[in-house]
Amino acid sequence: MKVTKICLILSCFFIFCYSYSNTINDSIVISPHWNKLYSYLMSEKGTWVVTLRVSENANNKINITNTVTNKNIVLDNLTNIEFLTENSIVAKLKSQFILLDLQTEKQVIIPHVSEFKILNNIICLRDTSGTLALVEVNKGKLNQLLKIDNVVYHSISQDSKKLMFVTLKDSYSVFQLNITDLTTIEVEKLPSMIENIKWSNDGNYTYIKTVDSKLFLLDLNKNKLQEITLRHTNAEYRDIIFMPDNKIFISYVKKRPKTESFIDYVEIWNTKDNNLEFKRNNTIINPEDAEWCVYDIKNKNLNYLNKSHSGFFYNIANSNTLMAVDQIKYKDYTHFTPDISIELFNIQDQSKKFVIERLSNSSNNLSYSPEGTYISYKINNRWNFLNTKSLKTIAINNLEDQQTLVWDNNNQENAYITAKSNIYKISLINGKVSRLTNFSDDIDIQILNIHKEYTNLTSLKYISNKDSLLIKTINKENNYNGLYILHSGKLKVLVEPSSNRIDNVLWNTDYTSVSYTEENYNLPPTLKIFNQGTTRILQESNIPTNLYNWRKQKIINYKNKFNRPLKGVLYYPKNYIEGKKYPMITHIYQIQSDKSNFFEMPNIKSSFNFPLYIENDYFVFFPDTYISDEGPGISALDCINSAISSVLEKEEAINKDKLGIIGNSFGGYETNFIVTQTNLFKAAVSGVAVSSLIWDYFSYSYNYSKPLYWQYENGQLDMRKSFSEDPDKYLNNSPILYAHQVQTPLLSWTGLEDYNVHWEQTRHFFTALKRYDKKHIALFYKGEGHAITDPKKAKDLFLRIKNWFDYYLKGDNSALWITKSENAFTSQTY
Known part of the structure; x- marks a missing residue:
């Protein structure tokens, strides 16, 4: 049937009878010389810095610059770059594996590689046909130590000493490989393909989840595989986490069968329903369908957790304590993250200890120490620290405008707080507050050398380098940027505050070398290095100056009707x-x-x-x-x-x-x-x-x-x-x-x-x-x-x-x- 419609054209992608798509004035010409410099990797001792020059025409360049000699190696299209040693890198060039000696610039290339991982001085390679190989680097050459065919899955322990792999011949055979002596032991055959493997912190166990939702525990010392059988066979796993003391925290959702035929053609919306996310996003967990349990590896005991609220349990890296959170009680969709109530849950006797009745904006105001001894929460801009063992709370009440909390991973009894444009050290033993910096009140502080772990509920930030904080400051009045190192209580200026923006900050393990880029509206990014008290330029922009040196800017100050x-x-x-x-x-x-x-x-x-x-x-x-x-x-x-x-x-x-x-x-x-x-x-x-x-x-x-x-x-x-x-x-x-x-x-x-x-x-x-x-x-x-x-x-x-x-x-x-x-x-x- 032929139908003709007359319609007003709203979209620029409809067909115009006047050929309007060809009548756009396209007089824009962009010079091919434009590019921007980013730095993203430094070698362990700070000898080399890897940078990327990004251009509008996608002709991006990798630069590897020596911080001592300024030697610069330019490469195209490399990805997955890692330092193998202080003077060599490994990377991928499309499907090729590249080993590059940065001193001699000699390359070793292996074709058809899909992925690789560095294991100290050994590299694990997997090619596109499923062959797994371990190669050793010796004087710039690769020596093959082991080759395994028909590998469909592999996983490496956190300490890089063990490797598990699955081969497919007649069935899914699981093997354990000791990387140190290259001995291989066949563990057992699995009924179906592996979906995921995770290692315990000590490397003695792994759990194995298969594509058909079966869960197995593998004892790597005894080479025994044991299935963990849940009371619900139709489980969809959400979290499986190794806890301290050889326990496994398991969170899963029961899949509900469709029992009512009208579900296929009608949705029922109820104003009493506070799980409306489930209407659109089936990855959202309905608390009614959620189950939690803890598997004790030693006793082979599966302990289900009693639910007495419409909430969830969260692992906090503590062997006997979980955080029980009610996310429904105060949920009314007036906050992006609903207000929550929190209890401590004892796994052994399933008792609960009240922590806080109502906490807002938990993703910014709730955290826990890396080893799970403390839970911290912020109320009325005051951080509180609850010891999960003694159940005693320390409240930091003598600081105004408390903001970021950073844990000290080297000393679990210390934490850092930014407040009123300065950094304070908190003793969690006695609550003593020590001021570490003396910046003015109009400074925004960023601690750069922190590790970050986020969930939809918590924010965990911690430092691992003993007594060292790398700090960037931004003056909120004039936008001046500065860079500092705080070590053993002493503040040292790396970059004096200036109108230039500081970005892409990298550092070596002992902070003797710190690289960064400086830029401004009329200054393309320049790579600089601070080394042993001296600052110098490593890379300058190669953009012709006439393309930007004419730029002019003026800051206009004004006030609104309320005099702001x-x-x-x-x-x-x-x-x-x-x-x-x-x-x-x-x-x-x-x-x-x-x-x-x-x-x-x-x-x-x-x-x-x-x-x-x-x-x-x-x-x-x-x-x-x-x-x-x-x-x-x-x-x-x-x-x-x-x-x-x-x-x-x-x-x-x-x-x-x-x-x-x-x-x-x-x-x-x-x-x-x-x-x-x-x-x-x-x-x-x-x-x-x-x-x-x-x-x-x-x-x-x-x-x-x-x-x-x-x-x-x-x-x-x-x-x-x-x-x-x-x-x-x-x-x-x-x-x-x-x-x-x-x-x-x-x-x-x-x-x-x-x-x-x-x-x-x-x-x-x-x-x-x-x-x-x-x-x-x-x-x-x-x-x-x-x-x-x-x-x-x-x-x-x-x-x-x-x-x-x-x-x-x-x-x-x-x-x-x-x-x-x-x-x-x-x-x-x-």
């Missing part, structure tokens, strides 16, 4: 001439001034790239916005009005009649609201943005698998109240309710698979603006989400936005998709 100090960053046009007027584009998204020392390269992969605009004679302005009690839209309007007034006063070359505004995501929402309230701007662009607060507030997010109350009451929109508590606040900050007031031509865009900010928000605003006959075009990108990832579509979006500003701010009529947009109708035949 704010800042904006103004970038000048490349061909700036005093006395001439230039259009200005304002980009908005909350706080942006902290990026004033970032070196940005031209690219068309993002929807807005300010270097390309200043190269084309625009001013570009990045002002900060702040949310007051009036709400996010009204606050943004106030901040932007003040920012624009200040920047026009301080720079007369800006043409006040040629102002544009752009924002994505939250910045897109701010843009939507601002253009409903002011005629200050002559063109606007809004990407993946909210337009209807009430629709969004009461929606179920497919991206987060939950209602979005939290986003408004305690999240980014920061309304601070529910709709029922202050309906006027929601109404007053909702752009769609003021669509009839829009006078600024608006270009909007979204991806048709965006469920972060639902793409219907863009269509709703479109239909509102159409109702009032406003100048508006909306772009709906097929197969894209909250960001445009396909290079072709990303370029299309960038160019259309550029065309939009050029048309309305510069009078460039060459983009026919804009100039003929009022005729943008077409017939489509299906």
Whole structure:
């Protein structure tokens, strides 16, 4: 059947009868010399640093630089780089394994390698046909020690002394290999293929999980395989963790059979249900279906844990104690992470000890020491430490504004806290607090040499290097960066604070060598090394200076109506001439001034790239916005009005009649609201943005698998109240309710698979603006989400936005998709 439809073209990927896809003004030329330097690996003693130069044309280069001689080795396309010794690396080049001697630059290549792992001076290689080989490195040559065919799975112990592998001939045969003497023992045959193996900390046991959800324990000393049989045969494992004292913590979910035929065709939603995540995401655990047990290897006893609450058990690296957490009791979706109550659970007698009734934002405010002796939680910005053995609590009450907690893995009785721009050492024996630094109050502190382990509930951060903290500071007032080492209580300056941004910090094991990159808005990243008290340059940018040395920036200070100090960053046009007027584009998204020392390269992969605009004679302005009690839209309007007034006063070359505004995501929402309230701007662009607060507030997010109350009451929109508590606040900050007031031509865009900010928000605003006959075009990108990832579509979006500003701010009529947009109708035949 032939059907003809006449439809308004919203998406730039529909077929235009006027061939609009060929009428985009594409005059952007990007020099092939642009690249950016990143450092990511240092040898153990600090002799070599591995860096990566990333370019827009994807011709990326690996540089391996000697920190003493500045010798530089340039390589292409290497991946999985590791240092084998201080002067040699191993890596992959597509399917080839590479051994490179950095002193002689001689290479050894093995083809058809799928993966490798370093085991001291032995390398375990597996090729694409399933052959496993152990090779020894001797004087730059590889000597094969062992070769095993038909390997379908292998795993190596944490101490790199043992290896397990499975071969497939007639069945799945499991073998144990002692890497030290290369002796191999066949353990047993498995009924099905291995899905996962994990080793105990002492290397004496492994558990084996097969693809058909059977669980086995292998005693590597006795070479005995034993199945761990659960009381539910339809188990789906979630966590299997070796605990201290040879115990295994097992978490699994019972798979429910479909017993009611209507489940296939109807969903039942109940307002008493606090597991709405399960409606969208079947990886979310329903507490009713969850089971926990602890297997005692010595006694071969499987101990099921009694559930007396709607919550979960969490392993905290303690042999006899778990953390019992009720995540349902206070769950009402007004916080992204629900408030929780916590108890200590004794595995042996299944007794519980109350810890805290209600804790908010546990992912930032809950932690435990690496060996499980302490649980820490933060209430009212005060950290508390509970000893899980003595059940005594130490509260740190004499410090204000407590922030990051870092454990000392060398001394379990010590911890570090950042508070009021300084670092404090906490004795967990007596609660003594010792101040270790003496920075000013406007400093943001980052401890760099920490290990991080996160769950959806806890944050574990710890240091392993004795008495040494590597510290980066950022001055919140002027954005100055500094680098320090704190060792044995003494603070040493590595890099004096300056306006340059410090990034990509690497260090050797004893901190005698520390490398880092320095950059600024007009300075490409430069690799520097601090070694034995001296700082020098290892690598400089190879970008021609004429591509960036003309960049000019000015910091604009202003205040909102509540007298809150704010800042904006103004970038000048490349061909700036005093006395001439230039259009200005304002980009908005909350706080942006902290990026004033970032070196940005031209690219068309993002929807807005300010270097390309200043190269084309625009001013570009990045002002900060702040949310007051009036709400996010009204606050943004106030901040932007003040920012624009200040920047026009301080720079007369800006043409006040040629102002544009752009924002994505939250910045897109701010843009939507601002253009409903002011005629200050002559063109606007809004990407993946909210337009209807009430629709969004009461929606179920497919991206987060939950209602979005939290986003408004305690999240980014920061309304601070529910709709029922202050309906006027929601109404007053909702752009769609003021669509009839829009006078600024608006270009909007979204991806048709965006469920972060639902793409219907863009269509709703479109239909509102159409109702009032406003100048508006909306772009709906097929197969894209909250960001445009396909290079072709990303370029299309960038160019259309550029065309939009050029048309309305510069009078460039060459983009026919804009100039003929009022005729943008077409017939489509299906």
